[in-house]
Amino acid sequence: MAIVLGPNQYGKAENRLVTVSRNGSVHTIKDLTVSTSLRGDLADTHLTGDNAKVLATDTQKNTVYAFAKQAPVGEIEDFALRLGRHFVGTQEAISGARVLIDEHSWDRIDGHDHAFVQGSNEKRTTAVTVEGAQAWVVSGVRDLVVLKSTGSEFHGYPKDPYTTLKETNDRILATSVTARWRYIGTDVDWAKSFAEIRSIMLKTFADKHSLSLQQTLYAMGEAVLQARPEVAEVRLSMPNKHHFLVDLSAFGLENDNEVFYAADRPYGLIEGSILRDDAPDAGLAWSTLPAF
Ligand SMILES: O=c1[nH]c(=O)c2[nH]c(=O)[nH]c2[nH]1
Structure with a gap:
């Protein structure tokens, strides 16, 4: 030894x-x-x-x-x-x-x-x-906090003996996006690329009717790859910043999706990578970075 x-x-x-x-x-x-x-x-x-x-x-x-x-x-x-x-x-x-x-x-x-x-x-x-002589660039954004007050559902998940979550057709969806994207080369208009990727991610978050944060995550990465040929792969880490409907029935009040408790922890943590299947090898681009 x-x-x-x-x-x-x-x-x-x-x-x-x-x-x-x-x-x-x-x-x-x-x-x-x-x-x-x-x-x-x-x-x-x-x-x-x-x-x-x-x-x-x-x-x-x-x-x-x-x-x-x-x-x-x-x-x-x-x-x-x-x-x-x-x-x-x-x-x-x-x-x-x-x-x-x-x-x-x-x-x-x-x-x-x-x-x-x-x-x-x-x-x-x-x-x-x-x-x-080689170089790899992975750029991104973090602490990009977004919320939509409708256009988000979550249902159809397995119910086991420990499941208490109620299905919903209308909930708040909020997250703090950490995104990293791997560029194919180093000859890029960095400022323009950043601005456009950020704007595509925001637009997709807003426009995409969400059946899960996972679906929203994938759609955001997919939209970036569809619009930006200089990007090979997008990795996203998106905490589900839960907003729980407050039960106001004790006060004789009906809560019609108006009053929420914004919990800071625990939070769901949804993470994934979206990439071109013909993307060039990542080389050392991700070395020593967190997986997401
Ligand atoms: O979009 C969601 N994805 C989940 O995996 C999940 N799990 C959960 O409790 N709520 C949610 N919401």
Whole structure:
């Protein structure tokens, strides 16, 4: 029996980066959380503590800030690709890099050049993997919270001795969408693609009459793949944010689908992947990301 080192990576997680770019008196801000991770010939530091091949996580952090000064950050996918390719291209021992970026939203205060109000909690995300000369981009959105107050049913499920749930033809459907989509290449208009995918998902959530959150999840992924040839696969994680009808009969009141208790836990968790059956191989695109 021998004990060996398995897969490993290391880096600086959650660097908080805010940039201000100026066009005369009009400012634009970008607010990012950037995590970098490197992989490669890193056995020595684990086995003997020899750090000759370890680009310090502190240096990785500094690189994030220096790169933000040296060229416009631009779209998060491009910034992540630049960082990943830099680490792999300049450190002999480093064969792979994973860069995760979340973009936080700020909205301009009406008519004001340099004042902003924090937007919704929704984040645009990217996870870029560089391995040698190859690169994979998985972008997405998380904490995209949506609700529809009708157009959702749930019935026809098995009734076993433990089933108490009542069937319904009209319920609130609410979820907080975490979506990730895998791009086929890296030559993409990232901003346009993001905006269109987000809008397709919202429209499908709204328009699709839902018989289950599972059906809605599939329809959202399917609509993205039908409209966006640059995407090979969509993975969705959608908690069912239950809204329970409150029993008002004790007060002699009938609740005609008007008064709900919004439970925060437990919640159903509906997750799945929707993909083209002829999609190119995912390579390392999903490596070390959560399954959904
Ligand atoms: O859309 C739903 N899917 C389920 O699997 C489920 N299970 C449940 O209790 N409610 C719901 N709703």
